[in-house]
Amino acid sequence: MVTIKDIAKQLGISVSTVSRALNDHSDIKKETKLKVLETVKELNYRPNSVARSLIHQRTYTVGLMIPDITDPFFSTISVGAQELLSEQGYQVIIGNTLRDSAKEKRFIESALERKMDGLIITPDHVDEELVEMLSNINIPVVFLRRRPSKLLKVPFVDVDHYKGACEAVEHLISLGHKGIGYIGIPIESPIAIDRFQGYKDTLKKHDIPYVSDFIQLSGGRTIQSGRIAMDQLISHIPEMTAIFAYNDLLAIGALESLAQHNIGVPDTISIMGFDDLEISNLYWIQLSTMSQPRNQMGRHAAETLLKMINHANTDDEIPDSILLDSVLINRNTCKKLTYQ
Amino acid sequence: MVTIKDIAKQLGISVSTVSRALNDHSDIKKETKLKVLETVKELNYRPNSVARSLIHQRTYTVGLMIPDITDPFFSTISVGAQELLSEQGYQVIIGNTLRDSAKEKRFIESALERKMDGLIITPDHVDEELVEMLSNINIPVVFLRRRPSKLLKVPFVDVDHYKGACEAVEHLISLGHKGIGYIGIPIESPIAIDRFQGYKDTLKKHDIPYVSDFIQLSGGRTIQSGRIAMDQLISHIPEMTAIFAYNDLLAIGALESLAQHNIGVPDTISIMGFDDLEISNLYWIQLSTMSQPRNQMGRHAAETLLKMINHANTDDEIPDSILLDSVLINRNTCKKLTYQ
DNA sequence: ATTTATTTCGGTAACGTTTCCGAAAACACA
DNA sequence: TGTGTTTTCGGAAACGTTACCGAAATAAAT
Known part of the structure; x- marks a missing residue:
């Protein structure tokens, strides 16, 4: 050399x-x-940037830990983060954890050994072991799409799921719907709680009774689960005239079930999703949904991380967490209810 | 510290x-x-692995340069590569180039400065400047999904596009089709050439005349382009009873156009794609297509790179290049032709 | 107890940079 | 020519490790 x-x-x-x-x-x-x-x-x-790093105690490398790079949701986030970071001369090392907490810990460990300058992470579960691990870390960390435990003085960036869910249901109500069902996942993660709460609160706000028969919370977050959930719900048509789904995959599953049963969308039932996946814009789907600013999320996470890296010594305050707004995308699965 | x-x-x-x-x-x-x-x-x-790297002249880091991490095709490849490499203690740095040759060169430059141990790359164009650059590099490189120029003594891994295209058309012919159209992209990239050649050769092999009216090569590789191309071709139905598309996106665009024109698939026309995207398995699409072993491609690329890294001094021979087989996925867009 | 063999350890150079400090060189002015 | 100032440079330590070599400590053999 x-x-x-x-x-x-x-x-x-x-x-x-x-x-x-x-x-x-x-x-x-x-x-x-x-x-x-x-x-x-x-x-x-x-x-030789290795030698340089050794002297400067800076590697200009940050770790980005996500559950699944194959999921366009996370890959778009990572593009947002990378764009901003590479402008500043940073390299990004992506850790694909597949929601495996052992892999998560190994990645963080490796980040520490490689002396990365910071970490943006989307841990699957914020369990005790992880909190313990993160509290002993001496590099900046920002949470992405997850809330850190209160013990951790760590900023996060996420979208406002509660607000988004409220808007989605509000949209349905503004179209005249009153019998609004919900297809979701078990109420475990903060996201699931927020979206479900937004659904319930908005109904209440408009004095629409909460009908537990219109709710399906079992299953995962796949198209398959959405189809099964809709199969269960189908008997409540026509009292139920609309459905808000926890995410687009479930909504698409519902669409699939309805197509199989020859029930017209949006003629006899309206469907509202959440996420705005690329497939939601497909000719056959055209799902109305809430779009999350994924690229922006990545950028904001990168920005707050950079702030922390650069003010490491000068300022002890951690930057504010950020909640971004989702935006309503109106396609063809929601219809104004007309009373005949 | x-x-x-x-x-x-x-x-x-x-x-x-x-x-x-x-x-x-x-x-x-x-x-x-x-x-x-x-x-x-x-x-x-x-x-401190930085200090360790300096001593050992090994960073246990490899670069993976791809056009678009947002494309599930490349993200799956990268997962395959990462799985294998992380087992061996390597970190992978992904370079998202967005097919921008300036970004490509910057990434390679940065890889060299950071003293990465090797590089897996998918350059968009293998132009002179790149060849010049790569021939002055002292770390192992393997091409992924691209063919290196003959001047470069570099192995590659790819799928056998020619063979796959032959199989796809062979499948259509075995179903009794003779009027087989082709929706593709301009004949520029080696991949485009291979698939188109496979189409033509298989027709010839079965003494089926090549009808240039059945060919649409303009446009990009998007759903939109596929729809437009099919719009042009639609007048040739019913003589044309099947279509082989360069990729799934184009095929899906064709499906969209046919749906708009109320032409039944596969009843009046059969469609065959190439790639097997996840959306091709959607309820409304169910596209018959050729599946590429993406994860395997990543793994193989990683394997050959590791071979080169480890035998850097002991053996000067470069490993063999690898051509993987694609496999036929038969769904619902192809039908046996029945003569009435 | 003395010699020999074995195990265990410490000192030091090296990896490729950057940075500090002091010295040499160049210039300006009287 | 001598003094003072500025510009330009070289030497050496440092970053955190590893690896070589020789020395000390221990164990084994005579």
Whole structure:
């Protein structure tokens, strides 16, 4: 490997002079600087950032831990983060954890050994072990799409799921719907709680009674689960004229079930999703839904992380957490209710 | 930061002893080794892999350059590569180039400065500048889904597009189709050439005349382009009874156009895609297509790269390139032709 | 007890940089 | 020419590790 020494030797000068030339220091003659730059080209020299990191105690590397890079949701977030970070000279190392908490811990451990400058993480469960681990860490961390435990003084960025759910249901109500069902997942994660609560609160706000028969909370968050849930709910048509689904996959599953039963959407029932996946815009689907600003989430997470990295010593305050708004995308699965 | 020195000081021993204890060297007393391990826990010490890299001239980092991590195709490939590499203690740095050749070059440059141990790349265009750049590189490189120029002694891994296209068309022919159209992209990339050639050769093999009116090569590789292309082709029904599309997106666009025109699939026309995207399995689509072993591609690329990294000095031969087979996925868009 | 063999350890250089400090070189002014 | 100031440079330590070599400590053999 060609190093700074080789350049120094070839020119008969010292390594420190070469270093100064390469780093645009002031105390160097223009002439020698040019000679150095020339030799750099000639020898095809490239600075060794490993050595640089060792000196500067900065690797210009940050870790981004996500559950599944294959999920366009997370890959778009990661693009947002990468865009901003690479502008600032940072490399991003993506940890694909597949929601496996052992993998999560291994990734964080490895990030620490590699002396990354910061960490953006989306842990699947914020369990005790993780909290314990994170509280002993000496690099900045920001939570993405997850809420840190109260013990952790860590900022997060997420979308306002509660507000989004309220808007979605509000939209349905504004179209005249009163019999509004909900297809969701078991009330465990904070996100599930927020969206469900938004649904319930908005009904209450409009004095619409909560009908537990219109609710299906079993199953996972897949198309398959949505189809099964809708199968259960189908007997409540036509009293039930609309459905708000926890996410687009469930909504699409519902659409599938309704298509199989030959029930028209939005003619006999309206469907509202949440997430705005790319497939939701497909010709056959055209799902009305709440779009989450994924790219922005990644950018904001990166921004707050950079703030923390740069103000590590000067300022002890951690940056504010951020809740972004989702936006309503109106396609073809919701219809104004007309009373005949 | 707590270093090896802190441990040495606390125990009153030398750093070299601590180092030996941590690296399972033979010439160390069991007793002291245990004491060291204990102190490591106590002080929450973590080895600094930056310093280690500097000594060993190995970073255990490889770069993976892809056009778009948001595309499930590439994200699945990257998962395959990551799985294998992380088993071997490597970290993967993903470079998302968005098919921008400036970004590509910057990524490679950065990989070199960071002294990555190897590179798996999917360059958008293999232009002269890139070839020039790559031929001056002193770390192993493997091409993924792209063919290196002949000047480059670099292995590649890809699927056999020609063979896959032959199989797809063969399938259509075996169902009795003779009027088989092709929706594709301009014949520029090697992949486009291979698939189109497979189409033409298979027709010829079965003495089916090549009808240029049945071919649409304009546009990009999006659903939109597929729809437009099909719009142009629709007048050739019913002589044309089947279509082989360059990829699933185009095929889905064709499906969209046919649905708009109320033309039954597969009743009046059969459609065959290539790629097997996740959306191709959707209830409304159920596209018959050729599935590419994406995860395997990533794994194979990683494997050959590791071979090159580990045999860097011992053996100068580069590993063989690999062509993987795609497999036919038969869903509901192809039908046996019945003559009435 | 002395010698020899074995185990265990410490000192030091090295990896490729940057940075500090002091010294040499160049310039300005009297 | 001498003094003072500024510019430019070189030497050396440091970042946190590992690896080599020789020395000390222990065990085994005579």
